[in-house]
Amino acid sequence: MPDPIQAKGANSSMIYGLCSAFGALPGTPEGLVLYRKGGESFAGDVEQIKSDIMRNNRNPMEPTDGNIKQGGGFQFDLAWQYALFFRHLLGGYTPADAVGGVYTEVFKVGNIPAAGLWFEKGFPDLAAPQFIQSVGHKINKFSYEMKPSGYLGCSFDIPGANELTPTGASVDATPIDLGLDAFNAKIATVEFNGTAIGNVSSAKFDFDNTMDTGNYCLNGGGAIRSISEGEVNLSGSLSYLFEDSSLYDLAVAGSIVNLKFDHLLGLGDGTAGNERMTIELPEIKLEKKTPTIKDAKGVVGEAPFTGFYKNDAAASCMVITVKHASAVLHGLLV
DSSP states (O other), X not given: OOOOOOOOGGGOEEXXXXXXXXXXXXXXXXXXXXXXXXXXXXXXXXXXXXOOOOOSSSOOOOOEEEEEEEEXXXXXXXXXXXXXXXXXXXXXXXXXXXXXXXXXXXXEEOOOOSSOEEEEEEETTSSSOEEEEEEEEOOOEEEEEEOSSSBOEEEEEOOBXXXXXXXXXXXXXXXXXXXXXXXXXXXXXXXXXXXXXXOEEEEEEEEEOOOEEEEEOTTSTTOEEEEEOOOOEEXXXXXXXXXXXXXXXXXXXXXXXXXXXXXXXXXXXXXXXXXXXXXXXXXXEEOOOOOOOOSSSOOEEEEEEEEOOSSOTTOSSOEEEEEEOOHHHHHHHO
């Protein structure tokens, strides 16, 4: 009898693409290679519901199946190749032709594409390879963190509708590979009201679509019938070296501030090898939080904030702009 072969994470594969309708895999799926950091959480969970029936002894009755809870998500280092995900995070998008070979893709808060995304993870090193597809995924949450240097740690939470029966072959054996050119925070800039600030030591925020993942119906076989987005929640925090009271004064005054994170490769003009991604929070308010003395070292302040839309011209609490030269990526967005 041959030795058993354990599937290895390093040899696993993951691809994703666009559903033809909510919860439906296209007839001829076109996949893209998914670059992720560490693990992933695409898994179907069917709860076993305990029976409360009593009989003439203490043994439990057989349980029954509950609804399908299809989870999903992954961590990643921020890169321009994730533009399709931001299209499905925000929803609002107006296509524009390339200028000088450069596409400028702008994403704002709007209606998220109804059909959603599909994902596949494969275990090709098993004696009998297995590929598992899940469908009807919509992006609920985006988390972002920026430090003075290194990659920008991000994550997506992407619940879904259902998991399909595993197969012995991938739905797309030749997926599109856009590559991965991750940004380095060392050459990024953080701006308040259009002016770069130098004393912020870290920044993080969460963008939450507050999706409803409880839409189960009769005759649905336990699968979610729809996943609808709610009102956006946007909140975060800045850590800063307490060199002056400027951030604290903005909080005390209740000032509305424009916060922008600008990431680039090379020249940042959008040509190949010089891509750019700007994440702008046009209107935020800083929470009043007095700096505290924790030890003998330098004082570090915290500035929690909340994002919203009041009257900014963008009409969106977050605007993401990606400049690139990939006609393939642009074609997937429109």
